[in-house]
Amino acid sequence: MSTATADATGVPTTGKPRKERIRHRPITIGQVILQILMAIASIAMALPFLWMFFSSFKPLEEIFMQPPKLLPMNWQPQNYSEAFDQASAGGAWYASGFPLAFFNSFYISTVVTLGTLLTSAMAAYAFARIRFFGRGFWFMLFLSTMMVPGQLTIIPLYIIMGQLDWVDTHLPLIIPPILFNAFGVFLLRQYARGIPLELEEAAAIDGAGRFRIFVSLILPLLKSPMVALGIFTFLGQWNNFFYPLIFLNSSDKFTLPLLVNQFKGAYSSNWAGIMAASTITALPLLIVFIFAQRQIVEGIALSGSKT
Amino acid sequence: MTERPQTSGSVAGMPAGAADDVTEAAVAVADGGKEPAGRGGRDLRQAVEAGTSSSHRAALRKKRMRDNIHGYIFMAPQLIGLLAFMIGPLVFAIILAFMKWDGFGSREYVGFGNFKAVFENEQFIQSWKNTAWFTALQVPALMISAFIFALLLQRTGKMKNFYRACFFAPQVTATVAVSVIWLWLLNPDISPITGWLKQVGLVAPDWLQDPNFVIPAVVLVSVWQGLGYQLVMFMAGLDNVPSSMMEAASIDGANEIQKMFRITLPLISPTILFLSITSIIGSFQVFDYIFVFFDTTAPAFGRTIVYEIVQTAFREFNFGVGAALALLLFMMLLALTGLQLIAQKKWVFYTE
Known part of the structure; x- marks a missing residue:
């Protein structure tokens, strides 16, 4: 039917049925007001970002201009290279600057994400499918630790890391989150419980052992919650400020948020440079978000309903 | 999976006498007698256990053992993390709250x-x-x-x-x-x-x-x-x-x-x-x-x-x-x- 109407009106067939339905919906005044209101609210939400982004291209005198203008009159992309130079010329604190901080943030986030996905999936599988001694006890313990604020354990952790000589290295930022993620274990366990038992039994009859079953059956079936958990973990690590602040001292170890904070302190009047630094930190994840919006939003809704 | 024979499979493999006991128990339950039903339940369990060969029980025990080992192998990384980075520090933090310490000198208990x-x-x-x-x-x-x-x-x-x-x-x-x-x-x-x-x-x-x-x-x-x-x-x-x-x-x-x-x-x-x-x-x-x-x-x-x-x-x-x-x-x-x-x-x- 839709092909026939499409031929008659000359509209391309793709997406035809949907379009037709929307066209028939009456446009009420309420709808118009609603759309205008939401558009204004959305712009208000996005404005600080736009302000940050465009200001990072402005010469200093335009930044403080009154009344303010959003778009730069003279685009000045050299703010970025200047921020890099200042960051590397500013003495010991900034010896290596933004490219290194970018690299540090990137590799720490990636290693933690991959590691935590593996260990969480393993523990989730054990909790969901293996009857081992003490399973209920350990599960309750995992659940109850979700209440403990990180600020309570950070003081002993700092002392322990000092004993291990790990302070001012990346190890305190990498090893603990890989080896302990109660939320990740819980989330994946909820999904693992839903995998039909018959699949596992069939694989066992075919002669697959526990480890084969885990790698070639369970992991692929846990793909969608693992993608969601992976995105959350990467976001959390990339944006993490508290732990790097406590554990890192030398600028060549700094992650991006830490370097931005230091840069802000050292060049407090160079707002163009500071905005360039913030843009470098925020933009990669905003771009990832634009492409992965569906996974992120659905993952959040699902993790809420599963917990 | 191997646990399944314990409930259904072994009934078929039971000796004739045991099967009779089961029938009796079933009749007793159907009659609604409370006392016989209780005894019947015990008999049933005994019958099932008698019907399970010792090699089967050994297999069962082996499977439980293997499940325990597998369970703890899969749990190992997160369990180490739980103890080293959560439970340990939590206990340590509670002790610290009653101590005077700057991380270097001697620790001193100060109560509240x-x-x-x-x-x-x-x-x-x-x-x-x-x-x-x-x-x-x-x-x-x-x-x-x-x-x-x-x-x-x-x-x-x-x-x-x-x-x-x-x-x-x-x-x-x-x-x-x-x-x-x-x-x-x-x-x-x-x-x-x-x-x-x-x-x-x-x-x-x-x-x-x-x-x-x-x-x-x-x-x-x-x-x-x-x-x-x-x-x-x-x-x-x-x-x-x-x-x-x-x-x-x-x-x-x-x-x-x-x-x-x-x-x-x-x-x-x-x-x-x-x-x-x-x-x-x-x-x-x-x-x-x-x-x-x-x-x-x-x-x-x-x-x-x-x-x-x-x-x-x-x-x-x-x-x-x-x-x-x-x-x-x-x-x-x-x-x-x-x-x-x-x-x-x-x-x-x-x-x-």
């Missing part, structure tokens, strides 16, 4: 001395008040605005994803970047907002210097950043409200307000509880904004509890008092969560 120091420090008391004030403003502001926007967003049709993306974008942005942007927007000397307000004849307050405006300013920033998450959670909750129920209510003559309070709110009450528990926990831990805004020199009216913990433990290296503050925070959160879980019986409605 650290807690006494917390309650006698006027700035700490002020910081507790600031934190509570922040929570009292932020949690309702966040939840109410997120709920209203979720309701509105539900009706926007094709544009829904675009609007949602705008609301959610601050959520994926580093708090440091967010704080740095707002540090500028909240500075009346250089903020573009001052200029815009001036054009309509208003004077912007000196947000971060005026004692009355510090906490509200942090609330503003954190609501801006946190709105997207709660919006998505509320939208997921609203999606689960069956439209048939709303239509039935309309036919019965319910107006929008009645539908809201009688149908929508009760049905999304589990979401409200979840968000109120998690956002109270989160708001009591507010730190990043304040540290980026003020570095180590936050004014008395802008300091929060976690800010005090960081200053006490990692600037003054007074680990004992820092741990005591953190322990008090933890107990506060436990109490608030416990209260909400008790109160939920009165207002949370579960469909299942």
Whole structure:
């Protein structure tokens, strides 16, 4: 039917049925007001970002201009290279600057994400499918630790890391989150419980052992919650400020948020440079978000309903 | 899998006598006699056990053993982490709260001395008040605005994803970047907002210097950043409200307000509880904004509890008092969560 109407009106067939339905919906005044209101609210939400982004291209005198203008009159992309130079010329604190901080943030986030996905999936599988001694006890313990604020354990952790000589290295930022993620274990366990038992039994009859079953059956079936958990973990690590602040001292170890904070302190009047630094930190994840919006939003809704 | 023969398979393989016992027991149960039924149950178990060959039992034991080993192999990484990075430090923190220690010299047991120091420090008391004030403003502001926007967003049709993306974008942005942007927007000397307000004849307050405006300013920033998450959670909750129920209510003559309070709110009450528990926990831990805004020199009216913990433990290296503050925070959160879980019986409605 839709092909026939499409031929008659000359509209391309793709997406035809949907379009037709929307066209028939009456446009009420309420709808118009609603759309205008939401558009204004959305712009208000996005404005600080736009302000940050465009200001990072402005010469200093335009930044403080009154009344303010959003778009730069003279685009000045050299703010970025200047921020890099200042960051590397500013003495010991900034010896290596933004490219290194970018690299540090990137590799720490990636290693933690991959590691935590593996260990969480393993523990989730054990909790969901293996009857081992003490399973209920350990599960309750995992659940109850979700209440403990990180600020309570950070003081002993700092002392322990000092004993291990790990302070001012990346190890305190990498090893603990890989080896302990109660939320990740819980989330994946909820999904693992839903995998039909018959699949596992069939694989066992075919002669697959526990480890084969885990790698070639369970992991692929846990793909969608693992993608969601992976995105959350990467976001959390990339944006993490508290732990790097406590554990890192030398600028060549700094992650991006830490370097931005230091840069802000050292060049407090160079707002163009500071905005360039913030843009470098925020933009990669905003771009990832634009492409992965569906996974992120659905993952959040699902993790809420599963917990 | 191998456990299955124990229940069904072994009945078939039972000796004839045992099978007779089972039949007798079954008859006794059918007769409704309580005493024989009890004995029959015992007999049945004995019969099943007699019917299970010793090699089978050995296999079963072997499987249990293997399950235990496999279980702990799969659990190993997370168990090590749980003990080394959570349980261990937690116990250590509780001990530290009763110690005087700077991390180098000798440790000294001081009893409740650290807690006494917390309650006698006027700035700490002020910081507790600031934190509570922040929570009292932020949690309702966040939840109410997120709920209203979720309701509105539900009706926007094709544009829904675009609007949602705008609301959610601050959520994926580093708090440091967010704080740095707002540090500028909240500075009346250089903020573009001052200029815009001036054009309509208003004077912007000196947000971060005026004692009355510090906490509200942090609330503003954190609501801006946190709105997207709660919006998505509320939208997921609203999606689960069956439209048939709303239509039935309309036919019965319910107006929008009645539908809201009688149908929508009760049905999304589990979401409200979840968000109120998690956002109270989160708001009591507010730190990043304040540290980026003020570095180590936050004014008395802008300091929060976690800010005090960081200053006490990692600037003054007074680990004992820092741990005591953190322990008090933890107990506060436990109490608030416990209260909400008790109160939920009165207002949370579960469909299942």
